[in-house]
Structure formats: structure tokens, C-alpha cells
Amino acid sequence: MTRLILATRNPGKITELRAILTDADLPHELVGTDAYPEIPDVKETGVTFAENALLKAHALARATGLPAVADDSGLCVDVLGGAPGIFSARWSGRHGDDQANLDLLLAQLSDIADGHRAAHFACAAALALP
Template structure:
């Protein structure tokens, strides 16, 4: 018997990435999990990300979907935090250029803002909060991060968002040049959801 677990995103890239992460790290016994994206419930309204932190936004989305569907839901909120910008774009990463989800515009604007910043000062990290919410209101949230530095020009065609300019510590490639398995092994999202997986099995089955 399987338990349906809803991934609170309509971003196809994230659905695939999170499904791979949770499947790979959730093979221990218990109830089998049927992982589906929010598109399986097309009448569920989008949730406004009104929180002031990644954790608050992740919990808002997870609770909204759990309440609307009657199934446990997981959600994440993530973004790029640039040292010299005081942690920005942060929670505004997906709409840094003004239009939510315009990856190229966001990336181009950020590179323009950092055009005069030299390599030693281009430190940044991806941050992710992953949340689990049950229909009864139970909640858990964990966080993960991937630290690195920002390239001056994009490189690679994989991934999404700011992946083409973030080069992880110890790497010579950007996140967009890594294979999906390589990226999942070290990514902020991978770390957060691997930490959340034992809680999913404890609370969901």
C-alpha cells in the first residue's frame, strides 16, 4: 500500500530533482511513497511567498497543499545568497529582475550588479529550506546549503536558475556543468531533502 506525498511545486525541474532525491534516500522500509507534483491538483491555488525567510515560505507552501489535498506535503524555498550583497537576492532570487521565474533576466541582472567585484569577493551560497506538513498541522523543517563562488559569465546547460554561475567549493565546474547525480549529491536542495527524508518516514510511514 502506498501513501501519496505531494511535492508542493509546479516547477517541472524541481519535481524531477526532488523525486530523484527522495527516491534515492528513502529506500528504507515502511510505507511506499507515491510522489506527485502539485500539478496533480490543478485547482489548488498558488501560495504567495509572504514569509521573510526560506523556512517560513517553505512551511506556507507545504501547509497550504496539505490542507487543500488532505495528503502530506513537502515544499522547499531556496535561493542564492551573495556575500557582498548582504545575502541578497535571498528569498527574492526567483524574481530578482522583477518577473517571477525569468531565470535569464535574474542571472543577467545579478552579473551586471557584480561586474566590478573581483574574484576574492564573489563568495555566495545556495540555501534551501525543506518543509513537511501533515493535514493535521504537524510540521518539520530543515535547511541545507551549497557554498561556492560566482563566475563572471554563465557556463553549462544543466540545472536552472543561477546554476550556470555558481561554482561549488572544490569544483572547477559550475552547478550547470554537473550531471544531475553529481549536483544532487552536493546541492543545497539535496542536503535539505536528505535530512528531511527520515522525518518523512517517521511521520508519514
């Protein structure tokens, strides 16, 4: 059975990946970063979702000696040139404050007609081996 670490403290993400691996009939033991409290959070210094996912996966694989899975994701609004993009979780300046991020985004779009507010959610995932 393969032991994997997922770069998250979010139990929902762990549950989702467990289900994916189980449905694919891949034997696994999956843990989140909470299993290694001594490992600090990895700074997301990449300029793309893929770079940030790779940074996190490589750092965790090195620190734990386990295969590591990481992702980075965010909302990309066309009329804002793809912003907030990699900054989605901290768009308002406060990391993880979903309401503040939403309020700022809606304020920035307030003079844009509804039909011109196209956006998409982007996600990149990475697997790094120790």
C-alpha cells in the same frame, strides 16, 4: 503506501524526490501540484526560505488532505548582504526569468573583484501533515 504531494509543477523536482524516497526504501505515491489544478499557487510572503517552505507545505496539506513537502531556495551573495536570497527567482522583477535575474546580478557585481564574490545556494524544505 503513503501518498504525498510536492509543492511544485517542475517535473524534475518530482523525479528527484521520487528517487530519494525510493533509495530510502520508503513506499510512496508522489504527485505534484499539477494533480490539483484547482489549487492556486501559494504566495511566498515569508522573510526566510524556511518560512516560505512552511507556508507552501501547510497550504497544500490543508487543501489536499495529504502530507505535503515544499521547499524554497535561492542564491545568497555575501557582498550583497545575502541578496538576492528569497527573491532569487524574481530578482529582476520578472518571476522565473533566469537570464534577466543573472544579468542584473552580474551588473550589480560588476565593480566587485572576482575574489570577493563569494556566494552560496540555500534551501529549506518542510513537511506538513494534514
